[in-house]
Amino acid sequence: MWINILIGVLSLIAGAAIGFFIARKTMMNYLKKNPPINEKMLRVMMMQMGMNPSQKKINQMMKAMNSQMK
Template identity: 80%
Template sequence: MLWLYILIGVLALIAGLAIGFFIARRYMMTYLKNNPPINEQMLKMMMMQMGMKPSQKKINQMMAAMNKQQGK
């Protein structure tokens, strides 16, 4: 009878892990769809809206700084 409780516990653990994985995956896909990561084109548009004339060097510097910040 004890082995039955252990088996049910292991199966519940596996099912919980699988369900949690798929819920987390769906959440991240929805989040990235609604909030895409910033790219060079978006950065260029933001700089132009702020009244700056973006050069490729400045864009590259800002992208490197943002990637470094995200890495921490």
């Protein structure tokens, strides 16, 4: 009787752990293929804030965002 409960609890824990890692891997792949922001969106945001962004500034901000994603 105790063995059945123990097997059930261990299976539940193992399933939750495996599900977490599969979901994490899937989400990381999705974000890598479809980044939440790109250069065009960044340029529009900066212009809406009243800034006149140079290509150098946009490249710096994209590099900073990409390094945070890793």
